[in-house]
Amino acid sequence: xxxxxxxxxxxxxxxxxxxxxxxxxxxxxxxxxxxxxxxxxxxxxxxxxxxxxxxxxxxxxxxxxxxxxxxxxxxxxxxxxxxxxxxxxxxxxxxxxxxxxxxxxxxxxxxxxxxxxxxxxxxxxxxxxxxxxxxxxxxxxxxxxxxxxxxxxxxxxxxxxxxxxxxxxxxxxxxxxxxxxxxxxxxxxxxxxxxxxxxxxxxxxxxxxxxxxxxxxxxxxxxxxxxxxxxxxxxxxxxxxxxxxxxxxxxxxxxxxxxxxxxxxxxxxxxxxxxxxxxxxxxxxxxxxxxxxxxxxxxxxxxxxxxxxxxxxxxxxxxxxxxxxxxxxxxxxxxxxxxxxxxxxxxxxxxxxxxxxxxxxxxxxxxxxxxxxxxxxxxxxxxxxxxxxxxxxxxxxxxxxxxxxxxxxxxxxxxxxxxxxxxxxxxxxxxxxxxxxxxxxxxxxxxxxxxxxxxxxxxxxxxxxx
Amino acid sequence: xxxxxxxxxxxxxxxxxxxxxxxxxxxxxxxxxxxxxxxxxxxxxxxxxxxxxxxxxxxxxxxxxxxxxxxxxxxxxxxxxxxxxxxxxxxxxxxxxxxxxxxxxxxxxxxxxxxxxxxxxxxxxxxxxxxxxxxxxxxxxxxxxxxxxxxxxxxxxxxxxxx
Ligand code: SF4
Numbered sequence: 001x002x003x004x005x006x007x008x009x010x011x012x013x014x015x016x017x018x019x020x021x022x023x024x025x026x027x028x029x030x031x032x033x034x035x036x037x038x039x040x041x042x043x044x045x046x047x048x049x050x051x052x053x054x055x056x057x058x059x060x061x062x063x064x065x066x067x068x069x070x071x072x073x074x075x076x077x078x079x080x081x082x083x084x085x086x087x088x089x090x091x092x093x094x095x096x097x098x099x100x101x102x103x104x105x106x107x108x109x110x111x112x113x114x115x116x117x118x119x120x121x122x123x124x125x126x127x128x129x130x131x132x133x134x135x136x137x138x139x140x141x142x143x144x145x146x147x148x149x150x151x152x153x154x155x156x157x158x159x160x161x162x163x164x165x166x167x168x169x170x171x172x173x174x175x176x177x178x179x180x181x182x183x184x185x186x187x188x189x190x191x192x193x194x195x196x197x198x199x200x201x202x203x204x205x206x207x208x209x210x211x212x213x214x215x216x217x218x219x220x221x222x223x224x225x226x227x228x229x230x231x232x233x234x235x236x237x238x239x240x241x242x243x244x245x246x247x248x249x250x251x252x253x254x255x256x257x258x259x260x261x262x263x264x265x266x267x268x269x270x271x272x273x274x275x276x277x278x279x280x281x282x283x284x285x286x287x288x289x290x291x292x293x294x295x296x297x298x299x300x301x302x303x304x305x306x307x308x309x310x311x312x313x314x315x316x317x318x319x320x321x322x323x324x325x326x327x328x329x330x331x332x333x334x335x336x337x338x339x340x341x342x343x344x345x346x347x348x349x350x351x352x353x354x355x356x357x358x359x360x361x362x363x364x365x366x367x368x369x370x371x372x373x374x375x376x377x378x379x380x381x382x383x384x385x386x387x388x389x390x391x392x393x394x395x396x397x398x399x400x401x402x403x404x405x406x407x408x409x410x411x412x413x414x415x416x417x418x419x420x421x422x423x424x425x426x427x428x429x430x431x432x433x434x435x436x437x438x439x440x441x442x443x444x445x446x447x448x449x450x451x452x453x454x455x456x457x458x459x460x461x462x463x464x465x466x
Numbered sequence: 467x468x469x470x471x472x473x474x475x476x477x478x479x480x481x482x483x484x485x486x487x488x489x490x491x492x493x494x495x496x497x498x499x500x501x502x503x504x505x506x507x508x509x510x511x512x513x514x515x516x517x518x519x520x521x522x523x524x525x526x527x528x529x530x531x532x533x534x535x536x537x538x539x540x541x542x543x544x545x546x547x548x549x550x551x552x553x554x555x556x557x558x559x560x561x562x563x564x565x566x567x568x569x570x571x572x573x574x575x576x577x578x579x580x581x582x583x584x585x586x587x588x589x590x591x592x593x594x595x596x597x598x599x600x601x602x603x604x605x606x607x608x609x610x611x612x613x614x615x616x617x618x619x620x621x622x623x624x625x626x627x628x629x
Contacts, residue, residue, distance in 0.1 A: 095527040118531050121510035123491045125480045126528060147527045148482050151563025167557050173486025173582065217489075236496030243493075253584065254486050462485040 001189070001337060001402050003045030010051045013038070014060035020049055021066065025331050026318040027403060027412050028428035029062075029072040031080035038062070038069075039401055039428070041410060045337045046401045058083040068318025068436060072428075094146035094465075103130035106140035118147045125461035129450075136446040143439045148465035152427075159422050161187045161394045161415070162261055168413075169256045171427055172463030177210040177255040178406030179413070179427065179463070185339060186415040187261040188390075190398025197341070198385040199263045204341040205275075205378045206258050206268070207404070208371040209249060213242035214407035215322075215364040215371075216286060218458045219293065222361055225452035226302040234289050238282065245278045263389030269382070276379050283372045290365050303358035307441040307453030310355055317437045321409020321430045322363045323457055327355035333405035345377060355441075357456040394420050406430055408459060429463035472599045473505030474592065477515035477539060479532050482522035482564055486582040487549040491519065493585040506592065512538035517595045519588075520572060523551040523558050524565025532572060544595040547574035548588055550581045557581070 008016045017026075017038055024042035031037075035052040036059055051059060061084040063070035074093035076082040091101035105113050111134045118126035126147035132140040152171060156164055168183045169176045181203055188195060220235020243253040250258035250268050258268050269275065293299065309319065314327035324331060332349040334342045350366035352359035394417055403412045409430030416423045434457055442453045478491060494501045495508065509515050512535045520532070536545070547568040550556035554567030568574040576598070578591035 098527045098530055100527070118528065119477075119479060119512075119535050122508055123478050123488050123495075125483070125485055125488060126531070147525060147531070148480070148522070149525055149527065149563075150482050150523070150558060150561070152558075155558075155561045155563045170484045170486070170557050170581070173484040173489055176484075176486070217492075232495075233497050236493065237498060240493055240496055240498045243489075254489060254582065256486070256581070460485045462483065 001046045001185070001339065002048055002400060003042065005048040005050060007050050007052070010053055010057045010059040012060065013049070013051050014062050014065065016049055017062045018065060020047060023047070025315075025320070025324075025329075026066060026069060027320075027410055028318075028433065029069055029076065030414060030426040030428070031076040031082050032416065032424045033080075036076060036082060037414070039412065039414070041331060041333060041336055041403060043336060046403055048401065053082055055083070058085040060085055061087045064088050066318060067316055068433070071432065071436065094149050100128060100144050100146065103128070103142040103144060104140070105130060105142065106132035108134070110134045111139055127461050131447065131450070133447055136448075138443055138445055138447060138450065141439045141442045141450070143435060145435065145461055145465050148461050150466065152466045153425060156422055156425050160420070161417055161422055162392065164422060164425075165260050166257055171466060172429065172431075172460050173254050173256075174214060174460050175210070175406040175408065175411055175429065175431075175463060177207050177259055178404050178411045179429075180257070180259040181207055181340070182402045182404045182411050182413040183415070184259050184261045185402040185404070186400050186413045187394065188392055189400045189402065190415065190417055191392045191394050193262060193390045193392045195263065195340075195390055196388055198382055199387050199389070200341040201345070201378050201382045202264050202269050202387050203259055204345065205375055205382070206250060206255055206264070207406075208374050208378070209242070209246050210255055211371045211407045212282070212368060213239055213246060214458075215368045216242055218364055218455070219289070219361060221455040221458060222303065222357060222452065223293070223299065225455040226299055228296065228299050231293060231296070231299065234292070238285055238289060241278070241282050241285070245275060245282060248278060249275045260389075262392040264387050268387065272379060272382070272384070276376070279372065279375055286368060286372075293361075300358060302452070303361060303456075304356060306357045306449050307445060307456055308354070308356045309437055309441040313440055314355065314437065317440060318433055319437045320433045321405070321407075322350070322367060323360055323434055323437060324409060325350055326352045326359035326363045328353045333403050333410050337403070339402070339404060341378065345374065345381065347374060357452060360456045396420060408457075409433060427463065427466055429460070431459035431461070432464040434459055435464060472516065472596045474517045474596050474599065475507055475509040475515045476517045476519055476592065477509055477512045477535065479518055479520045479528075479535055480522055481520055481528040481532055481552070481568065482525035483549065483551060484522075487521040487551075490582045490585050490588060491521070491548065494588065499585040499589060501589065501592070504596075506596070513540065515539045515543070516599055517544050517546060517592065519546045519548050519592075520552050520568035520574060521548045523554075523556060523567050524571050529565070529571075536572060542599060544576060544598050545572055545574040546576040546578060546591050546595050548578050548591065549583060550579050553577045553579045555579070
């Protein structure tokens with residue numbers, strides 16, 4: 001999916017990134033032994049901006065002007081020893097010997113700090129939230145991760161790219177199918193494998209099912225976080241229906257291992273009629289659920305003007321996915337740089353302006369409806385055609401970047417193969433991109449609304465920590 | 467009163483899970499598996515817990531918080547390893563970047579394999595924990611989740627990874 005690569009000197013990185021941001025949005029940045037790379041999603045593909053790094057000249061950091069890339073630059077500094085000039089936040093990104101860097105806090109008369117995590121009061125992944133609040137109002141929130149860091153990228157180096165697929169599927173459970181698709185596309189692209197149209201269509205069904213179960217779940221937890229027990233119960237029931245459809249479609253409730261390099265796993269979409277019938281039933285129930293949500297005036301009022309993320313803030317923080325589109329953003333990877341079946345079976349992108357919890361939920365409702373439309377259309381085009389797997393033979397050397405639109409936004413995989421094994425693989429998840437925006441959107445809200453703002457993004461920690 | 471004995475309080479520890487196990491744990495709060503019908507609950511403090519559920523293979527940064535959580539739970543307590551990673555046989559087992567799972571690292575005595583295990587399998591594991599604490603002996607779990615396997619309690623993983 002790389003449409004072009006520009007190389008600049010380390011000192012020119014900041015200006016070159018600012019120029020690229022005129023054309024598209026940042027996907028993230030990463031380092032390897034060869035230097036640093038900044039990735040952008042533009043019309044028709046990924047633009048790469050790279051700089052070779054040597055010890056004599058530091059890289060001109062971009063996180064001062066594009067704070068959304070702060071995590072990426074801190075990670076590059078920690079893990080690859082990249083020297084940056086003017087890094088506004090130079091704290092170690094992940095815990096060192098199990099200890100996190102001190103949190104950034106607000107101070108002043110009447111301001112107090114409360115630390116929450118890493119262990120939380122529910123079924124929640126580990127992260128540390130340090131709230132500084134004056135009375136009920138949150139003055140600052142510092143959110144730190146790293147507790148789920150499994151050193152996955154290092155442990156994947158040297159692996160056969162095909163053997164790696166089941167581990168890539170388990171980098172994160174909630175966006176597994178999307179990441180498996182991006183990874184399969186990367187392996188197939190460097191191996192020059194041709195994927196048959198029916199397989200592309202089957203994959204489209206699988207990743208749209210992932211969006212369906214996640215978006216329904218998001219509505220359920222946003223109901224729960226606003227204290228609406230009925231909405232939570234109905235939403236969780238519908239999510240369970242969606243997971244059972246995923247099982248009927250792929251043999252796995254969370255779609256693990258359904259998409260593999262070369263095609264889809266044997267047995268995927270064997271019983272198409274059954275899956276279609278179940279999807280129709282779910283769609284009808286989801287419509288009733290959505291009606292109940294929007295009929296609930298007190299819920300809507302709680303969702304309105306809570307956790308507002310302005311267009312400018314979303315842009316500066318390089319926000320992706322439904323959160324980006326709820327703040328007036330226009331990018332949906334399926335639409336901007338279509339891949340697989342999206343090239344001829346397009347989506348209708350959703351967009352809202354409000355940037356609050358309500359806008360994010362509205363975008364997800366619109367996307368849910370579009371997912372159902374996409375799934376039905378995909379089944380029509382698929383008919384009874386067989387899903388033959390293509391041969392994939394990893395080359396001696398190869399390098400690519402792929403990106404797909406997962407439930408939370410752009411899921412990026414950067415893969416370099418050398419000597420037929422993985423030399424470097426880097427995952428930039430939508431959750432990694434969006435976490436800083438959660439902290440930003442929470443600031444200024446009242447403490448009891450913090451979980452609601454958080455749930456309106458409903459991000460994962462596993463794919464951000466890796 | 468006997469049927470409410472033992473109304474277990476559950477504290478959940480995530481030690482490097484991929485979040486897949488959490489998705490299935492979350493279903494326990496939904497209408498299909500609703501654990502509150504057994505008097506069970508996910509509690510907001512380790513001081514209120516009888517059972518600690520653990521997912522993930524264990525990470526460097528979670529070792530101390532996990533130990534502290536276990537120390538804060540009053541006895542008698544039961545530790546349940548949820549999922550292949552915590553049981554010690556997941557896809558990342560043996561990788562230098564992760565630990566050996568909750569059975570080895572935290573002394574979990576009940577293992578619920580699966581990647582992830584279904585909500586019904588998790589419920590069956592929790593029932594065993596309740597029994598170990600002197601609770602009801604009637605099996606409460608029923609598998610509606612279309613899983614091929616409901617095997618619980620083995621410390622070896624099921625060959626079938628489908629969850
Ligand atoms: S057992 Fe499977 S689903 Fe559970 S945390 Fe490990 S990889 Fe994820």
